[in-house]
Amino acid sequence: MSNSDKTPAEKELATKNMRLAIVLGLVAAGFYAGIVLMYM
Amino acid sequence: MSDAAVHDDHHDHDHKPTGIGRWLFSTNHKDIGTMYLVFSLFMFFVGGAMAMVIRAELFQPGMQFVDPQFFNSMTTVHALVMIFGALMPAGVGLANWMIPIMIGAPDMAMPRMNNMSFWILPFAFTLLLSTFFMQGGAPAGGWTMYPPLVLQLGDGFPFLIFAVHFLGISSIMGAINIIATVFNMRAPGMTFMRLPLFVWTWIITAFLLIASMPVLAGAVTMLLTDKFFGTAFFDAAGGGDPLLFQHVFWFFGHPEVYILVLPSFGIISQIIPTFARKPLFGYASMVYATASIAFLSFFVWAHHMFAVGMPLTGELFFMYATMAIAVPTGVKIFNWTATMWKGSMTFETPMLFSIGVLFMFSIGGFSGLMMGITPVDFQYHDTYFIVAHFHYVIVPGIIYGVIAGVYYWLPKWTGVMYDESLGKWHFWLSTISVNVLFFPMHFIGLAGMPRRIPDYSTQFADWNAIISIGGFVFGLSQLILVWVVIKCARGDGEKATDQVWEGAHGLEFTLPSPPPFHSFTTPPEVTDATAHS
Numbered sequence: 001m002s003n004s005d006k007t008p009a010e011k012e013l014a015t016k017n018m019r020l021a022i023v024l025g026l027v028a029a030g031f032y033a034g035i036v037l038m039y040m
Numbered sequence: 041m042s043d044a045a046v047h048d049d050h051h052d053h054d055h056k057p058t059g060i061g062r063w064l065f066s067t068n069h070k071d072i073g074t075m076y077l078v079f080s081l082f083m084f085f086v087g088g089a090m091a092m093v094i095r096a097e098l099f100q101p102g103m104q105f106v107d108p109q110f111f112n113s114m115t116t117v118h119a120l121v122m123i124f125g126a127l128m129p130a131g132v133g134l135a136n137w138m139i140p141i142m143i144g145a146p147d148m149a150m151p152r153m154n155n156m157s158f159w160i161l162p163f164a165f166t167l168l169l170s171t172f173f174m175q176g177g178a179p180a181g182g183w184t185m186y187p188p189l190v191l192q193l194g195d196g197f198p199f200l201i202f203a204v205h206f207l208g209i210s211s212i213m214g215a216i217n218i219i220a221t222v223f224n225m226r227a228p229g230m231t232f233m234r235l236p237l238f239v240w241t242w243i244i245t246a247f248l249l250i251a252s253m254p255v256l257a258g259a260v261t262m263l264l265t266d267k268f269f270g271t272a273f274f275d276a277a278g279g280g281d282p283l284l285f286q287h288v289f290w291f292f293g294h295p296e297v298y299i300l301v302l303p304s305f306g307i308i309s310q311i312i313p314t315f316a317r318k319p320l321f322g323y324a325s326m327v328y329a330t331a332s333i334a335f336l337s338f339f340v341w342a343h344h345m346f347a348v349g350m351p352l353t354g355e356l357f358f359m360y361a362t363m364a365i366a367v368p369t370g371v372k373i374f375n376w377t378a379t380m381w382k383g384s385m386t387f388e389t390p391m392l393f394s395i396g397v398l399f400m401f402s403i404g405g406f407s408g409l410m411m412g413i414t415p416v417d418f419q420y421h422d423t424y425f426i427v428a429h430f431h432y433v434i435v436p437g438i439i440y441g442v443i444a445g446v447y448y449w450l451p452k453w454t455g456v457m458y459d460e461s462l463g464k465w466h467f468w469l470s471t472i473s474v475n476v477l478f479f480p481m482h483f484i485g486l487a488g489m490p491r492r493i494p495d496y497s498t499q500f501a502d503w504n505a506i507i508s509i510g511g512f513v514f515g516l517s518q519l520i521l522v523w524v525v526i527k528c529a530r531g532d533g534e535k536a537t538d539q540v541w542e543g544a545h546g547l548e549f550t551l552p553s554p555p556p557f558h559s560f561t562t563p564p565e566v567t568d569a570t571a572h573s
């Protein structure tokens with residue numbers, strides 16, 4: 001399904017999913033960088 | 041979920057892609073789940089073949105078949121393949137297949153990322169297994185990759201490190217997808233406290249993955265820079281500390297145990313109520329116990345390394361924290377037992393494997409408590425007692441849970457009932473052989489046989505021969521599972537009903553067997569207050 005085929009509700013859901021994924025991805029990246037930087 | 045109203049008008053135009061493209065570019069959670077499960081089964085046999093080499097070499101004292109370096113590669117890569125290639129993908133495969141249809145979602149939240157999470161796996165394992173053909177051979181310093189030993193690995197070292205990084209990336213992407221799916225895509229009325237226990241255990245596992253996999257990635261990145269970029273994180277000569285790696289590794293490593301076992305707990309929490317024909321006893325306490333186990337798992341890492349020497353306060357802290365995990369685990373064991381109490385029980389294959397988990401995971405749990413007692417751990421450390429302990433946790437605790445789940449949901453996936461007598465043969469052959477394989481390891485471990493050594497004193501010869509026979513029978517028994525799965529996939533068997541099992545509840549059992557390629561395109565309304573039961 002292309003982006004233009006999506007209903008407003010589907011677009012909103014996709015945005016919510018993406019926002020949560022970015023937050024969780026940043027948390028994971030933060031743990032990764034944090035553990036290395038802590039022992040530098 | 042008897043009064044859950046399900047509206048799915050998509051069955052009549054259930055188009056699915058064809059050819060190799062269906063699998064390469066799949067964004068469908070069922071196809072990706074199937075690929076994860078097939079990959080996991082394949083890697084189970086790859087890792088199993090390595091276990092057979094180990095047991096063939098240890099059948100008798102002295103060196104028979106392989107040289108010590110190759111033996112060490114076998115123990116190391118067997119563990120890496122089984123943990124990252126067989127167990128974790130099996131859990132993710134079951135999550136992919138079942139979570140969307142258990143919560144009434146049309147698919148996973150991010151289907152393209154789901155595809156990428158899967159296809160990273162074969163790539164990562166190609167990197168890892170290619171090291172067998174390199175100068176210096178495959179990793180041989182143990183799956184724990186302790187420096188300085190691991191730094192002595194030849195050309196395969198960067199391949200090992202990058203393989204671990206890719207496996208971590210795959211797991212984290214999978215975890216993010218599961219969290220987003222459950223948080224944002226539940227059907228109306230599917231509140232958190234109505235979620236099936238399998239979904240709950242996976243949410244908690246996903247958070248564990250996000251918190252612990254980056255720690256492993258950080259540790260192996262530091263190994264890489266120590267080897268190639270002149271840092272000295274773990275090099276005492278440069279002001280570093282090799283023990284630091286052990287602390288960081290086990291900060292990942294202990295939660296990893298629960299990453300593997302919690303989904304298995306979730307599976308048997310679905311199965312036992314079905315075949316006891318009673319709601320799960322203590323649903324809320326099961327959720328809180330699972331969360332408690334996950335939380336506590338971050339405070340026990342040093343019980344893996346009592347023998348390195350640490351302050352008495354540290355030893356006491358990690359000993360008591362380890363004991364504390366037994367409390368929520370005991371809650372779960374009690375609840376499963378209470379669910380069966382006075383139930384109208386039948387013993388189909390999924391139930392047999394679930395009861396197997398209950399009994400034999402407890403054996404592994406109790407030996408874990410023994411080695412959590414600091415003073416006595418010094419006797420057990422690095423012996424076959426440890427090998428016995430974690431294999432009881434992993435094989436009958438985790439693999440049995442996955443197998444139980446496969447038997448339980450296979451009729452739903454394929455629309456065909458599996459062959460019950462083959463299933464029972466599989467269970468009994470596996471259960472007898474797995475105990476012949478692992479129980480005597482307690483004896484030889486207590487008597488002092490060290491792990492990861494290809495030769496041993498003749499006093500251990502008899503038990504080792506028996507253990508190897510158990511290993512060969514267990515390995516061969518798993519071919520029955522392959523045959524059962526092939527038969528179902530070919531449609532060879534009795535047609536499964538939508539509910540599949542008389543006592544089964546849940547949204548997944550309101551769908552046809554097999555479910556349509558696109559399910560719950562219109563969300564169902566969950567109105568039953570006891571949806572999780």
